[in-house]
Amino acid sequence: MINKKTTAFLSKQIIFLFHYKYYIIIWLTDAFNELKKREQPCTRHNIFKFEVAYIPKKSKGTEKRYRSICLGETVLQVFHKLFERQLNSKITHHHRQYVGRKSGLLSAKLQVAHMLNNNQNHFAPQNDDTQTDTTHNSAQDDTIWDVVKVDIQNAFNELPHDQIRQALENSAISLQDRRYIFNHLQSRWADDIPRVRQGVSTGDVISQKLFLACVDPILFELDEKGYRAVMYADDLTVLHKRGEYHQTVELLxxxxxxxxxxxNKDKCEGTDPSSGNTTGVIEFLGQNIGIYSEPIAVQIQKQLQTRIKALQKYDIPKFYQYLIFKQCIIPSANYGSFLEASITETQLADAKDKYDYIDIMLAEAMEEILESDLPTKDLLDVMILSKDDGGLDLITPGAYFDLMIQNRDMAFQDPTKVNKETRDFFSKNRHEFINSKQYPTNVKSEVKLDHCLDNYYQITNKGFQYLVDMRFNKKQKYVSLDTKCDLCNCKNDIYHELNCKKLQRNHILTHDYFVRQLADKMIDANKVREVKEVSKNNNNRTDQKHKADISFIKDGKQQFFDIGISWDTERYFAVKQKHYQTETVNGQPITCTQLLSEKIRRSIQNHQPHFDKQVSKIHGYTSKLESQCPTTENKQTMFSGKRLEKHKINQKNQTYMKLIKQRNLAVFQSMRQQTQTLEHKTLAQNLRRNLGKNLKCSIAKRSKPR
Structure with a gap:
């Protein structure tokens, strides 16, 4: 269970990774380069350790079945995700293998439905997707074709490593990459499994690529023998002539x-009556496909009802309910009419009613999430309306039924176009359909709700309800925008970035590094005559409150530059300018482009990759009283890398902010006068350290000399 302490801990880790991500990437690259260079497998290395998890698997009867998943280290998964891109460029799979493609799951289902549709019309299979066999593609051919679904027993867990080695040697993968893959397979271990001697990890990123490289030769061999196959990962279906079911299974x-x-011959399914299946229906990728199967709309209604109940069962924020509904539930319900192979012209009206009922189910579920008072019909219009008009831009199967039927006919003529012409055709006609429809006046709105509900936001229930009420013209309740820092649990106001002590070290390191680099580059470019650094061990840090990071002499004048790192550049500059607006100092912003040439900027960017994002302003100011060459005392350069406002405290109540500032200033001035007469420096350091920690104590009394 995630509580506040866990959330704070995770926030610390995320912020730590954010500030040190550049060094982490370098470390990971060096570490995995060493792993790739190893010639022998590692012995019980922690990075190759995995844990076994079990998820329920669909089973018939009362017997419960589970599927094992291997959970490896996160850093290893990140590396394998990058390594997979190299494998994709070097390993090409059979065109009948649809896993890993865009819309691959939909394409695989469409291929099987297309084969059964040809079966119904006594069409012969085509060996090539791009060619049409006019000799066999005739309704006069009385040959009946059936489909068999093959069940591979423990496909990923029992794949021999020798077969993987042979498949990699036949590919264009380098020797070093092949050696790492095989060492990774040999080095995997768990608490109860000292060593894995066969198979690939079902939860690993590159495991699927290795499995496909081993089964691709089977698909090519089926092409040579005249069989047509459709495969998605380890789910394989093969088209064969009726009466050849057992012969085809034995061949496979x-x-x-x-x-x-x-x-596993006992679990293979087929539409051939000789297989023992009298319904003529098979289940492929969770979908019942067959000539005599019930319409897909009926199956979707049952699945949709279960998914909506599961979504409403758990008490999760409304914003995340909306994201799950949009990204998971809607796509699982809007593809039915695209695969409805059994719908004829006479059955279109009945099928349209079923998909309209699915739209009503979706609208009622959306009404629970949005808590809207709109009628169901108007809410459906809001769901399919474009984002720019205040809609949610969703695809519902009932509203787009006619358009999907047209796409289905195009795809059945040539299934290879499902990723090309059909997508373009649907996208073009979809916009025409939305613009041509007449909407009531209460449907459109200038408030673009969906643009505010992207998945990278984190919106509370109050914020979500505020946006929904604004969209549907309800009276909005005030929502406080005050937040708290996850590190120190203080109010995250405009001054918190300077006051948060736990973030101060990261700011100081970045600030000091850039100031040193900038000072060196200014000297190399002959922009200034002299830049010196003050000793870090000086004891007059408190006197440097309004002194700059860099001071130098140029054209007979002493100039100062103060570097600030902040995300809110305008606010940071306003604060600095307020400090420098005195009788002798005139604040003037100087941008990085005015100060540095493009060559110097690029040189700094090599050392500081986030130069443009992190450096807010370079604030320059010139002394009015020093128009001539400065004295020896003024020539001393101030180069301070510490934060200039250490004495500020983390205020918890904004109403006491002015009182705290006034009292701090009075105590600070009193302390400075008293510490000049002290004989021991340690007491003065303790006074500075304790300043601002406890305002209720009398710091002035404790600072008197003994």
Whole structure:
């Protein structure tokens, strides 16, 4: 269970990673380069350790089945995600393998539905997607074709490592990459498993690529024998002539035996009556597909009802309910009419009513999330309306039924166009459909709600309800925008960035590094005559409150520059300018472009990658009284890398801010006068250290000399 302490701890880790991500990436790169250079597997290295988790698996009857998932180290998964990109450029899969493609799941289902549709019309299979066999593609051919779904027993867990080695040697992968992959497979271990001698990790990123590289030769061999196959990961379907079910299963069993895998013949399904299946329906990728199967709309209604109940069961914030509904529930319900192979012209009206009912179910679920008072019909219009008009820009199966049926007909003519022409056709006609529809006056709005609900925001229930009420013209309740810092739990006001002590070290390190680099570059570019550094061990830090980071002599004048690092550049400059507005100092902002040439800027960027983002302003000011060459005392350069306002405290109540500032200033001046007469420096240091920590104590009394 995540509580406040856990959230604060995670926030600290995230902020730590944010500030040191550049060095972490370098460290990870060096570490994994060393792993790739190893010629022998590691022995029980912690980075290759994994934990086994079990998730429920669909089973028939009362028997419960589970699927094992290997959970590895996060840093290893990050490296494998980058390593996968190299494998994608060097390993090409069979065109009938749809995993990893854009809309691959939908394309695989469409291919199987297309094969069964040809079966219904007595069409022969085509060996090539781009060619049409006019000899067999005729309604006069009485050959009936059936589909068999193959069940591979423990496909990922029982794949031999020797077969993986052979598949990698036949590819264009380098020797070093092949050596690392094999060492990774041999070095995996868990608490109860000292060493894994076969298979690939089901939860690893590159495991799927290795499995596909081993099964691709089977798909090519099926093409040579005249079979048409559709495969998505380890789910394989093959089209065959009626009456050849057992012959096809035996052929596939022999093929998979060559690569060390076993076919479970008892769990194979087929539409052929000789397989024992009298319904003519198979389940492929969670979808019942067959000539005599019930419409997909009926299946979607059952699944949708279960998913909506699960969403409403758990007490999660409304904003996350909206994201889950938009990204998970809507896509699982709007594809049905695109795959509805059994719908004929006479059945379109009945199917349209079923998908309209699905739209009503979606609108009622959205009404629970938004807590809207709009009628269901008007809320449906809001859901399909474009974002610029105040809608949610969702695709519902009932509203887009006619357009999806047109796309289905195009895809059935050539299934390879599902990722090309059909997507462009649907996108173009979708905008025309939205613009041509007449909407009531209470549907459109100038408040663009969906733009405020992107997945990278974190919105509370009050904030979410405030946006919804604004969209539907309700009376908005005031929502406090005050937040608290996750590190120190103080109010995150405009001064908190300077006051937060736990973030101060990161600011100081970045500030000091950039000031040193800037001073060196200014000397190298002959921009100034002299830049010196004050000793870090000086004891008059309190006198440097309004002194700059860099002071130098140029054209007979002494000039100062103060570097500030802040995300809110305008506010930071206003604060600095307020400090420098005295009788002898005139504040003037100087941008980085005016001070540095492009060559120097690039040189600094090599040392500080986030130069443009982190450096807010370079504030320059010139003394009015020193128009001539400065004296020897003024020539001394001030180069301070510490934060100039150490005496400020973290105020918890904004109403006492002015009182705290006045009292701090009075105590600070009193302390400075008294510490000049002290004989021991340690007492003076203690007074400065204790300043501002406890305002209720009388600091002036404690600072008197004994």
């Amino acid at each position: 069993a022999n093929m998979f035996q060559k690569i060390g895998l076993v076919i």
